[in-house]
Amino acid sequence: MTARLPALPPEDxxxxxxxxxxxxxGGARAAGPQVFPLTDERGRLRGPFNAMLLSPPVGGALQALGAAVRYGSVLPDRARELAILVVAAHWGSDFERDAHEAVGRSCGLTEAELTAVREGRPPGLADPAERAAVLAARELTRTGTLAEEDYRAVTAALGERGLFELTTLVGYYATLALQLRVFAGELPPERRER
Structure with missing residues (x-):
């Protein structure tokens, strides 16, 4: 499927x-190392960002939420990127997977860890915060909640603030995956040609 929404040139x-x-x-996304481009060669926004221009009040709030969960969170970088990649794998979002595998590599994620998350296997993490982030993201995408035992384990590793930020992150990236399907033409895995 091709993109339904034309890329909007900045001059228009x-x-x-x-x-x-x-x-x-010009925000936090652009301030750090550019491991994936936000715009194409003509300056048009890529991925989910182009659709945010359709409704500036909602798009502005959504992009601010995304900046907050990526740059204002207590989640460690590797844990955050692992959780994003779990959501990308669940939704089959190639754009988010490609973008955040690049970010993950810059945070020190190994190819073996990235492959395991992409394939839905346990990545064999030693860090308790990273294990908790993967556990919570998998359960939230799969069931929409955390069992009491998982809640206790995740809050022990991340704290209540960390879990709040993680649940927000999972919802944010699920929203982007849906918008990528609707506006950018990204197909779910079951509809892709094999």
Whole structure:
């Protein structure tokens, strides 16, 4: 399936759209190492960001939420990226997988760990926060909740704030996966040609 929403050139944006564009391209996402490009060669937003321009009030709030869960969270970088990759694997989101595998590599995730998450296998993590993030992200994507035992284990490793931020992260990346399917033409795994 091809993209349904044409990529919007920066010069064609109205004032409200331009504000969202600047928040995405000039914010925290752009400040760090660029392991995946936010724009194409003409400056048009890639992936889920282009659709955020359709509704500047909602798109602006959504991009701010994404920046908060990536750059303002207490979650360790590797734990955060592992959780994002669990969501990407669950939804079959190639864009998010490719982008966040690149970020994960820059955070020290190994190819074996990335492959295990991509294939839905336990990645054999030694760090309790990383194990907790993967456990919680898998359960949240699979069942939409945490059993009492898992809740205790995850809060022991991440704290209640960390779990709150992790549940928000899982919901945010699930939202992006849906928007990528609807607007960018990303097919779910069961509909891809084999």
């Amino acid at each position: 944006l109205d004032d409200a759209q331009s504000e969202v564009y600047r928040a995405i391209t």
